[in-house]
Amino acid sequence: MARSVTQRRKIINTAAAWAIGLLIFFPILWTILTSFKTEAQAIADPPIFLGFDWTLENYGVVMERSNYMRFLWNSVIIAGGSTLLGTIIAVPAAWSMAFVPSKRTKDILLWMLSTKMLPAVGVLYPIYLIFIKMGLLDTKIALVVVLMLINLPIIVWMLYTYFKEIPGEILEAARMDGASLREEVLYVLTPMAIPGIASTILLNVILAWNEAFWTLNLTAAKAARLTAFIASYSSPEGLFYAKLSAASTMAIAPILILGWFSQKQLVSGLTFGAVK
Protein backbone atom coordinates (compact mmCIF):
# COMPACT_ATOMS: atom_id res chain seq x y z
CA MET A 1 0.00 0.00 0.00
CA ALA A 2 2.64 2.44 1.13
CA ARG A 3 4.69 1.55 -1.87
CA SER A 4 1.91 2.22 -4.39
CA VAL A 5 1.23 5.61 -2.80
CA THR A 6 4.85 6.67 -3.07
CA GLN A 7 4.98 5.30 -6.61
CA ARG A 8 1.95 7.34 -7.62
CA ARG A 9 3.34 10.40 -5.87
CA LYS A 10 6.60 9.95 -7.71
CA ILE A 11 4.85 9.94 -11.06
CA ILE A 12 2.80 13.02 -10.17
CA ASN A 13 5.91 14.85 -8.98
CA THR A 14 7.84 13.95 -12.09
CA ALA A 15 4.98 15.06 -14.34
CA ALA A 16 4.62 18.33 -12.43
CA ALA A 17 8.35 18.98 -12.65
CA TRP A 18 8.31 18.39 -16.39
CA ALA A 19 5.26 20.60 -16.82
CA ILE A 20 6.88 23.48 -14.91
CA GLY A 21 10.16 22.97 -16.71
CA LEU A 22 8.44 23.07 -20.11
CA LEU A 23 6.41 26.10 -19.10
CA ILE A 24 9.59 27.98 -18.22
CA PHE A 25 11.41 26.78 -21.30
CA PHE A 26 8.48 27.35 -23.68
CA PRO A 27 9.26 30.97 -24.69
CA ILE A 28 12.80 29.96 -25.64
CA LEU A 29 11.56 26.88 -27.48
CA TRP A 30 8.96 28.98 -29.32
CA THR A 31 11.61 31.53 -30.29
CA ILE A 32 13.83 28.79 -31.67
CA LEU A 33 10.92 27.18 -33.57
CA THR A 34 9.78 30.52 -34.96
CA SER A 35 13.25 31.25 -36.24
CA PHE A 36 12.83 28.33 -38.67
CA LYS A 37 9.45 29.48 -40.01
CA THR A 38 8.61 31.83 -42.84
CA GLU A 39 7.35 35.25 -41.82
CA ALA A 40 3.79 34.28 -42.78
CA GLN A 41 3.89 31.07 -40.74
CA ALA A 42 5.40 32.96 -37.82
CA ILE A 43 2.27 35.08 -37.43
CA ALA A 44 -0.22 32.40 -38.52
CA ASP A 45 -3.40 32.13 -36.48
CA PRO A 46 -3.86 29.54 -35.01
CA PRO A 47 -0.11 29.19 -34.41
CA ILE A 48 1.69 26.30 -36.09
CA PHE A 49 3.69 24.20 -33.67
CA LEU A 50 5.82 21.83 -35.70
CA GLY A 51 4.05 21.36 -39.02
CA PHE A 52 5.65 24.18 -40.96
CA ASP A 53 8.17 24.37 -43.76
CA TRP A 54 11.50 24.36 -41.96
CA THR A 55 13.75 27.03 -43.44
CA LEU A 56 17.11 28.57 -42.72
CA GLU A 57 16.24 31.63 -44.74
CA ASN A 58 15.89 33.90 -41.69
CA TYR A 59 19.39 33.09 -40.53
CA GLY A 60 20.74 33.87 -43.96
CA VAL A 61 18.99 37.24 -44.03
CA VAL A 62 20.15 38.13 -40.54
CA MET A 63 23.74 37.16 -41.28
CA GLU A 64 23.62 39.18 -44.48
CA ARG A 65 22.09 42.26 -42.94
CA SER A 66 24.12 42.52 -39.74
CA ASN A 67 27.63 41.79 -38.76
CA TYR A 68 26.79 39.08 -36.21
CA MET A 69 30.41 38.36 -35.40
CA ARG A 70 31.04 41.96 -34.36
CA PHE A 71 28.06 41.96 -31.99
CA LEU A 72 29.15 38.60 -30.62
CA TRP A 73 32.69 39.82 -30.11
CA ASN A 74 31.46 42.94 -28.29
CA SER A 75 29.26 40.77 -26.08
CA VAL A 76 32.18 38.52 -25.21
CA ILE A 77 34.48 41.44 -24.41
CA ILE A 78 31.92 43.34 -22.39
CA ALA A 79 30.47 40.40 -20.44
CA GLY A 80 33.93 38.93 -19.84
CA GLY A 81 35.60 42.23 -19.10
CA SER A 82 32.99 43.47 -16.65
CA THR A 83 32.97 40.14 -14.81
CA LEU A 84 36.76 40.00 -14.62
CA LEU A 85 37.02 43.57 -13.38
CA GLY A 86 34.19 42.99 -10.91
CA THR A 87 35.80 39.85 -9.53
CA ILE A 88 39.16 41.54 -9.05
CA ILE A 89 37.47 44.29 -7.06
CA ALA A 90 35.06 41.99 -5.22
CA VAL A 91 37.53 39.39 -3.89
CA PRO A 92 39.33 41.78 -1.51
CA ALA A 93 36.02 43.48 -0.64
CA ALA A 94 34.36 40.20 0.25
CA TRP A 95 37.50 39.07 2.12
CA SER A 96 37.44 42.11 4.36
CA MET A 97 33.71 41.82 5.02
CA ALA A 98 33.88 38.12 5.76
CA PHE A 99 37.02 38.01 7.88
CA VAL A 100 37.49 41.43 9.43
CA PRO A 101 33.92 42.65 9.78
CA SER A 102 33.30 45.98 11.43
CA LYS A 103 30.16 47.13 13.20
CA ARG A 104 28.75 48.43 9.92
CA THR A 105 29.62 45.53 7.63
CA LYS A 106 26.08 44.15 7.56
CA ASP A 107 24.72 47.63 6.81
CA ILE A 108 27.17 48.11 3.97
CA LEU A 109 26.20 44.77 2.47
CA LEU A 110 22.53 45.63 2.65
CA TRP A 111 23.13 49.07 1.23
CA MET A 112 25.05 47.55 -1.67
CA LEU A 113 22.17 45.23 -2.36
CA SER A 114 19.68 48.10 -2.09
CA THR A 115 21.31 49.75 -5.10
CA LYS A 116 19.94 46.83 -7.11
CA MET A 117 16.41 47.99 -6.22
CA LEU A 118 16.98 51.33 -7.87
CA PRO A 119 15.36 51.50 -11.33
CA ALA A 120 18.25 51.77 -13.76
CA VAL A 121 16.50 54.53 -15.66
CA GLY A 122 16.77 56.69 -12.55
CA VAL A 123 20.50 57.10 -13.06
CA LEU A 124 20.50 56.95 -16.84
CA TYR A 125 20.63 60.68 -17.33
CA PRO A 126 23.61 61.45 -15.07
CA ILE A 127 25.56 58.47 -16.34
CA TYR A 128 24.77 59.38 -19.93
CA LEU A 129 26.02 62.93 -19.35
CA ILE A 130 29.17 61.75 -17.60
CA PHE A 131 30.01 59.46 -20.49
CA ILE A 132 29.42 62.22 -23.02
CA LYS A 133 31.76 64.52 -21.10
CA MET A 134 34.38 61.80 -20.90
CA GLY A 135 33.93 60.92 -24.54
CA LEU A 136 33.10 57.34 -23.65
CA LEU A 137 29.69 57.04 -25.26
CA ASP A 138 29.43 54.01 -27.53
CA THR A 139 32.68 52.51 -26.26
CA LYS A 140 33.25 49.06 -24.84
CA ILE A 141 35.05 50.55 -21.83
CA ALA A 142 31.93 52.48 -20.80
CA LEU A 143 29.80 49.36 -20.89
CA VAL A 144 32.40 47.26 -19.10
CA VAL A 145 32.50 49.81 -16.28
CA VAL A 146 28.73 50.27 -16.03
CA LEU A 147 27.95 46.55 -16.08
CA MET A 148 30.71 45.87 -13.60
CA LEU A 149 29.23 48.44 -11.22
CA ILE A 150 25.73 47.10 -11.67
CA ASN A 151 26.70 43.51 -10.94
CA LEU A 152 29.28 44.28 -8.27
CA PRO A 153 26.80 43.96 -5.36
CA ILE A 154 25.87 40.47 -6.52
CA ILE A 155 29.50 39.42 -6.99
CA VAL A 156 30.44 40.74 -3.55
CA TRP A 157 27.45 39.07 -1.92
CA MET A 158 28.08 35.70 -3.52
CA LEU A 159 31.77 35.74 -2.68
CA TYR A 160 30.99 36.95 0.83
CA THR A 161 28.68 33.97 1.40
CA TYR A 162 31.35 31.61 0.08
CA PHE A 163 34.15 33.14 2.13
CA LYS A 164 32.02 32.98 5.28
CA GLU A 165 32.06 29.21 4.94
CA ILE A 166 35.84 29.04 5.02
CA PRO A 167 37.08 28.43 8.57
CA GLY A 168 38.89 31.51 9.85
CA GLU A 169 41.45 29.32 11.61
CA ILE A 170 42.92 28.28 8.27
CA LEU A 171 43.59 31.90 7.39
CA GLU A 172 45.00 32.46 10.86
CA ALA A 173 47.26 29.47 10.34
CA ALA A 174 48.51 31.10 7.14
CA ARG A 175 49.21 34.28 9.07
CA MET A 176 51.11 32.32 11.71
CA ASP A 177 53.04 30.62 8.93
CA GLY A 178 54.34 33.98 7.85
CA ALA A 179 52.03 34.74 4.93
CA SER A 180 51.45 38.40 4.13
CA LEU A 181 47.90 39.55 3.46
CA ARG A 182 48.49 39.26 -0.28
CA GLU A 183 49.92 35.76 0.07
CA GLU A 184 47.10 34.72 2.38
CA VAL A 185 44.47 35.77 -0.17
CA LEU A 186 46.42 34.45 -3.15
CA TYR A 187 47.68 31.08 -1.88
CA VAL A 188 45.12 30.08 0.73
CA LEU A 189 41.78 31.86 0.42
CA THR A 190 41.42 31.98 -3.37
CA PRO A 191 42.30 28.34 -4.07
CA MET A 192 39.89 27.21 -1.36
CA ALA A 193 37.16 29.43 -2.77
CA ILE A 194 37.68 28.42 -6.41
CA PRO A 195 34.34 26.58 -6.76
CA GLY A 196 32.56 29.62 -5.33
CA ILE A 197 34.48 32.07 -7.45
CA ALA A 198 33.78 29.95 -10.54
CA SER A 199 30.03 29.92 -10.06
CA THR A 200 30.07 33.62 -9.23
CA ILE A 201 31.90 34.33 -12.46
CA LEU A 202 29.51 32.14 -14.43
CA LEU A 203 26.42 33.80 -13.08
CA ASN A 204 27.86 37.23 -13.76
CA VAL A 205 28.85 36.40 -17.30
CA ILE A 206 25.24 35.36 -17.86
CA LEU A 207 23.83 38.49 -16.22
CA ALA A 208 26.20 40.74 -18.14
CA TRP A 209 25.54 38.88 -21.39
CA ASN A 210 21.79 39.35 -21.13
CA GLU A 211 21.88 42.97 -20.02
CA ALA A 212 20.01 45.17 -22.49
CA PHE A 213 19.06 48.47 -20.90
CA TRP A 214 22.51 50.04 -20.72
CA THR A 215 23.59 48.49 -23.98
CA LEU A 216 20.70 50.09 -25.80
CA ASN A 217 21.14 53.45 -24.14
CA LEU A 218 24.91 53.86 -24.13
CA THR A 219 25.90 52.25 -27.40
CA ALA A 220 25.06 52.90 -31.02
CA ALA A 221 27.21 51.14 -33.56
CA LYS A 222 30.77 50.61 -32.37
CA ALA A 223 30.17 49.00 -28.99
CA ALA A 224 26.71 47.54 -29.65
CA ARG A 225 26.42 43.90 -28.71
CA LEU A 226 24.00 41.04 -29.09
CA THR A 227 21.21 42.53 -27.01
CA ALA A 228 21.30 45.57 -29.29
CA PHE A 229 21.49 43.23 -32.26
CA ILE A 230 18.18 41.60 -31.25
CA ALA A 231 16.58 44.98 -30.65
CA SER A 232 17.55 46.12 -34.12
CA TYR A 233 15.13 43.52 -35.53
CA SER A 234 12.22 44.51 -33.37
CA SER A 235 11.11 47.86 -34.66
CA PRO A 236 12.43 49.85 -37.61
CA GLU A 237 10.55 48.28 -40.49
CA GLY A 238 7.67 46.77 -38.59
CA LEU A 239 7.89 43.43 -36.84
CA PHE A 240 9.46 40.50 -38.61
CA TYR A 241 8.94 37.77 -36.06
CA ALA A 242 10.84 35.04 -37.80
CA LYS A 243 13.92 37.19 -38.35
CA LEU A 244 13.67 38.59 -34.84
CA SER A 245 13.53 35.03 -33.54
CA ALA A 246 16.51 34.03 -35.62
CA ALA A 247 18.49 36.96 -34.25
CA SER A 248 17.39 36.12 -30.71
CA THR A 249 18.35 32.49 -31.09
CA MET A 250 21.77 33.49 -32.37
CA ALA A 251 22.17 35.89 -29.45
CA ILE A 252 21.22 33.45 -26.74
CA ALA A 253 22.85 30.36 -28.21
CA PRO A 254 26.38 30.96 -26.84
CA ILE A 255 25.18 31.64 -23.31
CA LEU A 256 22.68 28.77 -23.47
CA ILE A 257 25.50 26.39 -24.36
CA LEU A 258 27.71 27.81 -21.61
CA GLY A 259 24.87 27.47 -19.13
CA TRP A 260 24.16 23.91 -20.20
CA PHE A 261 27.72 22.76 -19.62
CA SER A 262 28.05 24.57 -16.32
CA GLN A 263 24.60 23.93 -14.86
CA LYS A 264 25.96 21.88 -12.00
CA GLN A 265 28.28 24.69 -10.95
CA LEU A 266 25.52 27.24 -11.35
CA VAL A 267 22.95 25.43 -9.25
CA SER A 268 25.43 24.74 -6.47
CA GLY A 269 26.50 28.37 -6.58
CA LEU A 270 22.99 29.75 -6.41
CA THR A 271 21.83 27.48 -3.62
CA PHE A 272 25.08 27.73 -1.68
CA GLY A 273 24.59 28.32 2.00
CA ALA A 274 20.88 27.61 1.74
CA VAL A 275 21.28 24.06 2.96
CA LYS A 276 23.85 23.22 5.56
Added chain:
Amino acid sequence: MGQIQLNQVTKSFGNVQVIPPLDLTIEDGEFTVFVGPSGCGKSTLLRMIAGLEDLTSGQISIDGEDATDTPPAKRGLAMVFQSYALYPHMSVRKNIAFPMRMAKMDKAEQDRRIEAAASALNLTDYLDRRPGQLSGGQRQRVAIGRAIVREPSAFLFDEPLSNLDAALRVGMRLEISEMHERLKTTMIYVTHDQVEAMTMADKIVVLQAGVIEQVGSPLDLYNAPCNKFVAGFIGSPKMNFIEGAEAAAHGAHCIGCRPEHITVSTTEGLWQGTVGVAEHLGSDTYIHIHGVPGCDPMTVRASGEFTVKHGDRVYLTPDMNHLHKFDEAGLRVA
Protein backbone atom coordinates in the same frame (compact mmCIF):
# COMPACT_ATOMS: atom_id res chain seq x y z
CA MET B 1 65.54 31.64 22.14
CA GLY B 2 61.96 32.01 23.20
CA GLN B 3 61.36 33.96 26.36
CA ILE B 4 57.91 35.51 26.42
CA GLN B 5 56.86 38.20 28.84
CA LEU B 6 53.37 39.56 29.40
CA ASN B 7 53.20 42.87 31.18
CA GLN B 8 49.88 44.22 32.49
CA VAL B 9 48.12 42.66 29.55
CA THR B 10 44.35 43.13 29.32
CA LYS B 11 41.67 42.18 26.83
CA SER B 12 38.13 43.46 26.51
CA PHE B 13 35.46 42.53 24.00
CA GLY B 14 33.24 45.62 23.90
CA ASN B 15 32.51 46.45 27.51
CA VAL B 16 33.30 42.99 28.79
CA GLN B 17 36.76 42.59 30.22
CA VAL B 18 37.77 38.98 29.69
CA ILE B 19 41.33 39.40 30.90
CA PRO B 20 42.03 41.84 33.74
CA PRO B 21 45.62 43.13 34.02
CA LEU B 22 47.88 40.10 33.92
CA ASP B 23 51.64 39.55 34.28
CA LEU B 24 53.40 36.38 33.28
CA THR B 25 56.88 35.33 32.26
CA ILE B 26 57.51 32.20 30.24
CA GLU B 27 61.16 31.23 30.29
CA ASP B 28 63.09 30.04 27.27
CA GLY B 29 62.70 26.31 26.72
CA GLU B 30 59.91 25.93 29.21
CA PHE B 31 56.81 23.81 28.62
CA THR B 32 54.04 25.98 29.99
CA VAL B 33 50.44 24.82 30.13
CA PHE B 34 47.50 27.19 30.45
CA VAL B 35 44.72 25.26 32.08
CA GLY B 36 41.26 26.23 33.26
CA PRO B 37 37.57 25.62 32.67
CA SER B 38 36.08 26.65 29.31
CA GLY B 39 35.63 30.38 28.97
CA CYS B 40 38.44 31.18 31.40
CA GLY B 41 40.34 33.16 28.77
CA LYS B 42 43.17 30.71 28.21
CA SER B 43 42.71 30.51 24.45
CA THR B 44 42.31 34.28 24.23
CA LEU B 45 45.58 34.69 26.09
CA LEU B 46 47.33 32.31 23.71
CA ARG B 47 45.89 34.10 20.68
CA MET B 48 47.14 37.39 22.11
CA ILE B 49 50.63 35.93 22.38
CA ALA B 50 50.28 34.67 18.80
CA GLY B 51 49.22 38.12 17.62
CA LEU B 52 45.88 36.87 16.30
CA GLU B 53 44.07 38.93 18.92
CA ASP B 54 44.92 42.56 19.72
CA LEU B 55 45.72 43.63 23.25
CA THR B 56 43.36 46.16 24.81
CA SER B 57 46.27 47.42 26.89
CA GLY B 58 49.60 46.19 28.20
CA GLN B 59 52.68 44.86 26.53
CA ILE B 60 54.02 41.57 25.18
CA SER B 61 57.71 41.08 24.65
CA ILE B 62 59.41 38.15 22.99
CA ASP B 63 63.09 37.67 23.82
CA GLY B 64 63.16 41.09 25.40
CA GLU B 65 61.81 42.90 22.36
CA ASP B 66 58.44 44.60 22.38
CA ALA B 67 56.15 42.56 20.13
CA THR B 68 52.85 44.13 21.16
CA ASP B 69 52.11 45.47 17.69
CA THR B 70 54.10 42.95 15.69
CA PRO B 71 51.88 41.06 13.21
CA PRO B 72 51.63 37.28 13.79
CA ALA B 73 53.74 36.52 10.73
CA LYS B 74 56.68 38.43 12.17
CA ARG B 75 56.69 37.05 15.71
CA GLY B 76 58.57 33.89 14.87
CA LEU B 77 56.04 31.70 16.67
CA ALA B 78 54.31 28.60 15.31
CA MET B 79 50.80 27.56 16.25
CA VAL B 80 48.94 24.26 16.22
CA PHE B 81 45.18 24.68 16.19
CA GLN B 82 42.45 22.51 17.67
CA SER B 83 40.87 22.12 14.24
CA TYR B 84 44.35 21.44 12.76
CA ALA B 85 43.69 24.26 10.25
CA LEU B 86 45.48 22.47 7.42
CA TYR B 87 45.24 23.85 3.90
CA PRO B 88 42.76 21.44 2.31
CA HIS B 89 43.83 22.20 -1.26
CA MET B 90 47.48 21.37 -0.67
CA SER B 91 49.20 18.01 -0.27
CA VAL B 92 50.79 17.13 3.06
CA ARG B 93 54.16 18.04 1.57
CA LYS B 94 52.92 21.45 0.49
CA ASN B 95 51.23 22.04 3.83
CA ILE B 96 54.47 21.39 5.66
CA ALA B 97 56.44 23.43 3.14
CA PHE B 98 54.11 26.43 3.33
CA PRO B 99 55.83 28.38 6.13
CA MET B 100 59.22 27.79 4.49
CA ARG B 101 57.86 28.86 1.13
CA MET B 102 56.58 32.06 2.76
CA ALA B 103 60.04 32.58 4.25
CA LYS B 104 61.52 32.14 0.74
CA MET B 105 63.74 29.38 2.02
CA ASP B 106 66.12 27.54 -0.29
CA LYS B 107 64.32 24.66 -2.04
CA ALA B 108 66.87 22.00 -1.14
CA GLU B 109 66.74 23.04 2.50
CA GLN B 110 62.94 22.89 2.37
CA ASP B 111 63.05 19.33 1.07
CA ARG B 112 65.59 18.32 3.68
CA ARG B 113 63.43 19.67 6.51
CA ILE B 114 60.24 18.14 5.09
CA GLU B 115 61.91 14.73 4.94
CA ALA B 116 63.22 15.10 8.48
CA ALA B 117 59.86 16.21 9.88
CA ALA B 118 57.97 13.54 7.97
CA SER B 119 60.16 10.74 9.24
CA ALA B 120 60.01 12.05 12.81
CA LEU B 121 56.21 12.19 12.63
CA ASN B 122 55.64 8.98 10.62
CA LEU B 123 54.26 10.90 7.68
CA THR B 124 56.72 9.82 4.99
CA ASP B 125 54.16 7.61 3.23
CA TYR B 126 51.51 10.30 3.26
CA LEU B 127 53.41 13.28 1.84
CA ASP B 128 51.48 13.29 -1.41
CA ARG B 129 48.03 12.91 0.11
CA ARG B 130 45.61 15.69 0.82
CA PRO B 131 44.57 16.41 4.43
CA GLY B 132 41.08 15.12 3.63
CA GLN B 133 42.51 11.64 3.08
CA LEU B 134 44.14 11.45 6.51
CA SER B 135 42.88 10.38 9.93
CA GLY B 136 42.56 12.86 12.79
CA GLY B 137 45.83 11.81 14.37
CA GLN B 138 47.69 12.08 11.08
CA ARG B 139 46.23 15.50 10.44
CA GLN B 140 47.41 16.67 13.82
CA ARG B 141 50.87 15.33 12.98
CA VAL B 142 50.87 17.33 9.77
CA ALA B 143 49.92 20.44 11.74
CA ILE B 144 52.81 19.76 14.10
CA GLY B 145 55.14 19.11 11.17
CA ARG B 146 54.15 22.43 9.65
CA ALA B 147 55.03 24.08 12.96
CA ILE B 148 58.37 22.31 13.44
CA VAL B 149 59.97 22.95 10.06
CA ARG B 150 60.29 26.66 10.48
CA GLU B 151 62.17 26.24 13.75
CA PRO B 152 60.12 28.81 15.65
CA SER B 153 61.26 30.48 18.85
CA ALA B 154 58.16 29.05 20.53
CA PHE B 155 55.31 26.66 19.78
CA LEU B 156 51.76 27.56 20.66
CA PHE B 157 49.27 24.72 21.02
CA ASP B 158 45.57 25.52 21.25
CA GLU B 159 43.85 22.40 22.63
CA PRO B 160 45.53 20.29 19.96
CA LEU B 161 44.29 16.95 21.22
CA SER B 162 40.64 17.75 21.93
CA ASN B 163 39.42 16.35 18.63
CA LEU B 164 41.19 13.02 19.01
CA ASP B 165 39.85 9.88 20.65
CA ALA B 166 41.08 8.95 24.11
CA ALA B 167 43.72 6.37 23.11
CA LEU B 168 45.19 8.58 20.40
CA ARG B 169 45.24 11.49 22.81
CA VAL B 170 47.52 9.67 25.23
CA GLY B 171 49.86 8.70 22.39
CA MET B 172 50.04 12.21 20.97
CA ARG B 173 50.58 13.62 24.46
CA LEU B 174 53.71 11.52 24.77
CA GLU B 175 54.87 12.47 21.29
CA ILE B 176 54.55 16.17 22.05
CA SER B 177 56.37 15.73 25.35
CA GLU B 178 59.16 13.85 23.63
CA MET B 179 59.35 16.49 20.96
CA HIS B 180 59.84 19.06 23.69
CA GLU B 181 62.62 17.01 25.29
CA ARG B 182 64.31 16.77 21.91
CA LEU B 183 63.90 20.35 20.69
CA LYS B 184 64.07 22.17 24.02
CA THR B 185 61.99 24.94 22.45
CA THR B 186 59.56 27.04 24.45
CA MET B 187 56.06 25.59 24.24
CA ILE B 188 52.80 27.07 25.41
CA TYR B 189 49.98 24.60 25.55
CA VAL B 190 46.34 25.40 26.21
CA THR B 191 44.03 22.72 27.54
CA HIS B 192 41.02 22.26 29.79
CA ASP B 193 42.24 18.78 30.68
CA GLN B 194 44.15 18.82 33.94
CA VAL B 195 45.65 15.40 33.17
CA GLU B 196 47.35 16.85 30.09
CA ALA B 197 48.52 19.78 32.19
CA MET B 198 49.94 17.57 34.94
CA THR B 199 51.68 15.13 32.64
CA MET B 200 53.22 17.53 30.15
CA ALA B 201 54.00 20.79 31.89
CA ASP B 202 57.16 22.19 33.40
CA LYS B 203 54.97 25.01 34.59
CA ILE B 204 51.21 25.15 34.90
CA VAL B 205 49.26 28.40 34.79
CA VAL B 206 45.79 27.90 36.25
CA LEU B 207 43.29 30.45 34.95
CA GLN B 208 39.77 31.31 36.02
CA ALA B 209 37.75 34.15 34.53
CA GLY B 210 40.87 35.63 32.95
CA VAL B 211 42.72 35.73 36.26
CA ILE B 212 45.81 33.66 37.01
CA GLU B 213 44.96 31.66 40.12
CA GLN B 214 48.34 30.01 40.54
CA VAL B 215 51.56 29.39 38.64
CA GLY B 216 53.84 26.53 39.51
CA SER B 217 55.18 23.10 38.69
CA PRO B 218 52.60 20.30 38.51
CA LEU B 219 53.64 18.90 41.89
CA ASP B 220 53.68 22.35 43.51
CA LEU B 221 50.07 22.79 42.48
CA TYR B 222 49.17 19.30 43.59
CA ASN B 223 50.90 19.54 46.95
CA ALA B 224 50.25 23.16 47.82
CA PRO B 225 47.29 24.60 45.93
CA CYS B 226 46.96 28.26 46.86
CA ASN B 227 43.17 28.21 46.97
CA LYS B 228 40.12 25.97 46.78
CA PHE B 229 39.72 26.49 43.03
CA VAL B 230 43.19 25.20 42.20
CA ALA B 231 42.83 22.45 44.81
CA GLY B 232 39.64 21.27 43.17
CA PHE B 233 40.85 21.68 39.60
CA ILE B 234 44.17 19.88 39.85
CA GLY B 235 44.00 16.21 40.71
CA SER B 236 41.63 13.48 39.65
CA PRO B 237 39.26 12.53 41.12
CA LYS B 238 38.63 15.94 42.63
CA MET B 239 39.73 16.86 46.15
CA ASN B 240 37.08 16.46 48.87
CA PHE B 241 36.19 19.61 50.78
CA ILE B 242 34.89 19.26 54.30
CA GLU B 243 33.24 22.16 56.08
CA GLY B 244 31.63 22.65 59.49
CA ALA B 245 32.67 21.15 62.82
CA GLU B 246 35.29 18.82 61.36
CA ALA B 247 37.03 21.76 59.67
CA ALA B 248 36.74 23.96 62.75
CA ALA B 249 38.51 21.24 64.74
CA HIS B 250 41.53 21.83 62.49
CA GLY B 251 41.25 25.60 62.91
CA ALA B 252 40.04 26.20 59.34
CA HIS B 253 36.83 27.17 57.57
CA CYS B 254 37.25 24.29 55.18
CA ILE B 255 39.61 21.38 54.94
CA GLY B 256 40.50 19.50 51.78
CA CYS B 257 41.61 15.93 51.43
CA ARG B 258 42.38 14.15 48.17
CA PRO B 259 40.67 10.78 47.51
CA GLU B 260 44.09 9.11 47.44
CA HIS B 261 44.91 10.44 50.91
CA ILE B 262 42.02 8.77 52.69
CA THR B 263 42.20 5.23 53.98
CA VAL B 264 39.00 3.25 53.74
CA SER B 265 38.14 0.35 55.98
CA THR B 266 35.09 -1.78 56.76
CA THR B 267 35.90 -1.96 60.44
CA GLU B 268 37.27 1.26 61.92
CA GLY B 269 38.14 4.88 61.14
CA LEU B 270 37.63 8.53 61.99
CA TRP B 271 34.57 9.15 59.84
CA GLN B 272 31.82 6.84 58.72
CA GLY B 273 29.38 6.77 55.84
CA THR B 274 27.55 4.49 53.41
CA VAL B 275 28.68 3.54 49.94
CA GLY B 276 26.74 5.21 47.13
CA VAL B 277 28.58 4.10 44.01
CA ALA B 278 31.77 2.09 43.70
CA GLU B 279 33.62 2.55 40.39
CA HIS B 280 35.91 -0.37 39.71
CA LEU B 281 38.71 0.64 37.35
CA GLY B 282 40.68 -2.58 37.90
CA SER B 283 43.79 -1.01 39.35
CA ASP B 284 41.81 1.27 41.63
CA THR B 285 38.32 1.54 43.00
CA TYR B 286 36.74 4.96 43.41
CA ILE B 287 34.10 4.89 46.12
CA HIS B 288 31.57 7.68 46.49
CA ILE B 289 30.39 7.76 50.09
CA HIS B 290 27.36 9.48 51.54
CA GLY B 291 26.76 10.56 55.11
CA VAL B 292 30.16 11.98 56.03
CA PRO B 293 29.38 15.20 57.95
CA GLY B 294 30.34 18.35 56.02
CA CYS B 295 31.07 16.55 52.76
CA ASP B 296 28.54 14.74 50.62
CA PRO B 297 29.47 12.72 48.70
CA MET B 298 33.06 12.05 49.67
CA THR B 299 35.22 10.31 47.07
CA VAL B 300 37.86 7.87 48.16
CA ARG B 301 40.42 5.90 46.20
CA ALA B 302 40.89 2.33 47.35
CA SER B 303 42.91 -0.47 45.86
CA GLY B 304 41.39 -2.49 43.04
CA GLU B 305 40.91 -5.50 45.31
CA PHE B 306 38.77 -3.59 47.78
CA THR B 307 35.20 -4.62 47.06
CA VAL B 308 32.17 -2.96 48.56
CA LYS B 309 28.66 -2.52 47.25
CA HIS B 310 25.92 0.06 47.44
CA GLY B 311 24.66 0.58 51.00
CA ASP B 312 27.71 -0.90 52.78
CA ARG B 313 28.93 0.96 55.85
CA VAL B 314 32.57 2.06 55.61
CA TYR B 315 35.01 3.92 57.88
CA LEU B 316 37.42 6.57 56.65
CA THR B 317 40.68 7.96 58.00
CA PRO B 318 42.35 10.96 56.35
CA ASP B 319 46.13 11.25 56.14
CA MET B 320 46.78 14.20 58.43
CA ASN B 321 50.02 15.07 56.59
CA HIS B 322 48.08 15.70 53.41
CA LEU B 323 45.31 17.82 54.81
CA HIS B 324 44.77 21.20 53.11
CA LYS B 325 43.26 24.04 55.13
CA PHE B 326 41.37 26.97 53.63
CA ASP B 327 39.91 30.12 55.13
CA GLU B 328 36.49 31.62 54.43
CA ALA B 329 37.71 33.31 51.25
CA GLY B 330 38.88 29.93 50.00
CA LEU B 331 42.58 30.79 50.39
CA ARG B 332 45.10 28.33 51.71
CA VAL B 333 46.12 28.67 55.34
CA ALA B 334 49.36 27.10 56.49
